[in-house]
Amino acid sequence: MGQQGKDLEIELELQQLRQAMEMDLKLEQLPEAIAAPLAEQLAQTEADDRPEGSPNPVASPSSRKPKAFIAAIALLGFVVGGSAIAALKVQQWALTTSTTIGTEIETAQKTLNIDFLKQHRQTLQTATVILEKIPNLPGFNYQQAQANLPQLRSLQTTVQLNLTATERLKLAETLAMEAAVLVQNPPHPLEVWAKAREKWQEAIGHLQSISPDSIVSSTAQQKLSSYQTNLTIINQRMATAQKAVGFNNRGAAEISKRDYRRAIQYFNQAIALNASQPEAYIGQGIAYSELGNNLQAIQHYDKAIQLNPNFAEAYYNRGLSHYELGNEEKALEDYNLAIQNQPNYAQAYLERGGAHYALKDPSTAMADFQQAAQLFSQQGDTQNHKLAQKIIDYLQATTESNSDESDQADYQECWDAWGNPCNEIHYYVPPRTSKNSGGVNVPNPEENSNSIRTPSRTRGGSFRSRRRR
Numbered sequence: 001m002g003q004q005g006k007d008l009e010i011e012l013e014l015q016q017l018r019q020a021m022e023m024d025l026k027l028e029q030l031p032e033a034i035a036a037p038l039a040e041q042l043a044q045t046e047a048d049d050r051p052e053g054s055p056n057p058v059a060s061p062s063s064r065k066p067k068a069f070i071a072a073i074a075l076l077g078f079v080v081g082g083s084a085i086a087a088l089k090v091q092q093w094a095l096t097t098s099t100t101i102g103t104e105i106e107t108a109q110k111t112l113n114i115d116f117l118k119q120h121r122q123t124l125q126t127a128t129v130i131l132e133k134i135p136n137l138p139g140f141n142y143q144q145a146q147a148n149l150p151q152l153r154s155l156q157t158t159v160q161l162n163l164t165a166t167e168r169l170k171l172a173e174t175l176a177m178e179a180a181v182l183v184q185n186p187p188h189p190l191e192v193w194a195k196a197r198e199k200w201q202e203a204i205g206h207l208q209s210i211s212p213d214s215i216v217s218s219t220a221q222q223k224l225s226s227y228q229t230n231l232t233i234i235n236q237r238m239a240t241a242q243k244a245v246g247f248n249n250r251g252a253a254e255i256s257k258r259d260y261r262r263a264i265q266y267f268n269q270a271i272a273l274n275a276s277q278p279e280a281y282i283g284q285g286i287a288y289s290e291l292g293n294n295l296q297a298i299q300h301y302d303k304a305i306q307l308n309p310n311f312a313e314a315y316y317n318r319g320l321s322h323y324e325l326g327n328e329e330k331a332l333e334d335y336n337l338a339i340q341n342q343p344n345y346a347q348a349y350l351e352r353g354g355a356h357y358a359l360k361d362p363s364t365a366m367a368d369f370q371q372a373a374q375l376f377s378q379q380g381d382t383q384n385h386k387l388a389q390k391i392i393d394y395l396q397a398t399t400e401s402n403s404d405e406s407d408q409a410d411y412q413e414c415w416d417a418w419g420n421p422c423n424e425i426h427y428y429v430p431p432r433t434s435k436n437s438g439g440v441n442v443p444n445p446e447e448n449s450n451s452i453r454t455p456s457r458t459r460g461g462s463f464r465s466r467r468r469r
Contacts, residue, residue, distance in 0.1 A: 165214030346375035
């Protein structure tokens with residue numbers, strides 16, 4: 001038999017062996033210490049297979065051997081030289097690992113080191129793949145590989161179970177810490193207690209899902225008892241906060257009825273139960289303002305802003321009180337802050353326009369009135385849109401007038417729906433709809449107590465009747 005016949009015989013034998021084993025081992029599955037040398041040796045093998053003077057690997061048919069085919073040759077030791085040695089190294093590494101990794105895994109599990117457990121899981125998977133591919137042929141440790149495989153598979157199951165349990169324990173501990181931090185230095189608004197409760201519930205769910213066969217089962221059970229106690233406390237705090245919401249909503253209802261003294265009583269009860277509810281302070285401020293005590297109203301708005309510096313309605317209402325006290329500059333500052341925190345706050349644009357007008361800046365006032373009209377239109381507030389448009393029409397008419405007589409005529413042509421002449425600029429602003437209030441139709445306070453109602457004024461600010469200075 002010539003050399004060509006021998007080569008064909010080897011090719012056929014290797015092809016049959018590949019089909020029998022369904023060889024699909026990849027270099028990236030191997031540990032770096034094994035994969036790197038093997039990759040170099042396989043690359044050298046491919047280079048040696050190329051004809052001399054052929055720099056392009058695809059220039060010659062003999063150089064187009066599939067990589068899987070080359071890997072099979074290397075792993076099974078059917079080529080001479082470095083690749084066979086590398087294949088033996090891979091086999092020896094897998095066999096050694098299968099007998100020593102148990103001790104390393106036990107140490108990693110005791111320390112609850114998730115990264116180590118993940119590394120060992122990957123090592124077990126790689127070693128198992130290699131041992132499963134060892135053929136029952138002379139020169140291979142097939143019997144030892146088959147004997148070690150059950151232990152490797154069992155270790156994989158154990159490591160996966162403990163890795164999952166440890167990850168859930170760590171996640172539960174993280175959630176518990178976040179929940180504890182949330183409720184430091186109580187009291188808190190209802191939404192804070194609600195967020196804390198969600199975190200405790202999620203943490204408890206993770207602990208309950210931990211297998212009793214895992215290495216962290218005892219720790220999980222101890223923490224489960226503690227977390228459930230904490231959840232009970234949070235539920236009690238939430239119940240108190242919900243009662244405070246109920247009193248707040250009753251106070252908002254009384255403001256809608258214009259019974260401001262009774263509203264103050266309800267807001268006081270809400271604050272007594274939960275002093276961190278900014279809506280109740282806004283309600284008190286509105287009630288005191290309607291009773292003519294704007295200085296005390298401002299104190300309550302200050303408290304609401306202290307609790308929630310981003311509460312646009314607190315700035316808005318404080319601006320109204322400043323304006324009614326004759327301090328247009330401070331009113332303007334508060335309207336700016338209200339718009340900064342709620343850019344589509346149409347009512348704030350309307351009131352800011354009034355402040356600019358009072359400060360003798362009609363052009364800026366006009367821009368605010370126009371923005372208010374546009375926003376009212378977009379938000380479907382027909383009544384306030386008509387009001388803003390009427391103000392715009394009045395300002396345009398007075399701007400275009402060149403004589404006192406024509407000005408007077410224009411003034412008399414402009415009357416609001418309540419009989420107030422436009423030239424006195426004291427429009428009655430209908431009740432505004434707060435995104436939390438649901439309008440002036442007050443829901444049953446005992447229902448939907450989680451929904452905190454921000455009280456609304458029944459009249460506007462700068463366009464309310466007040467003495468002009």
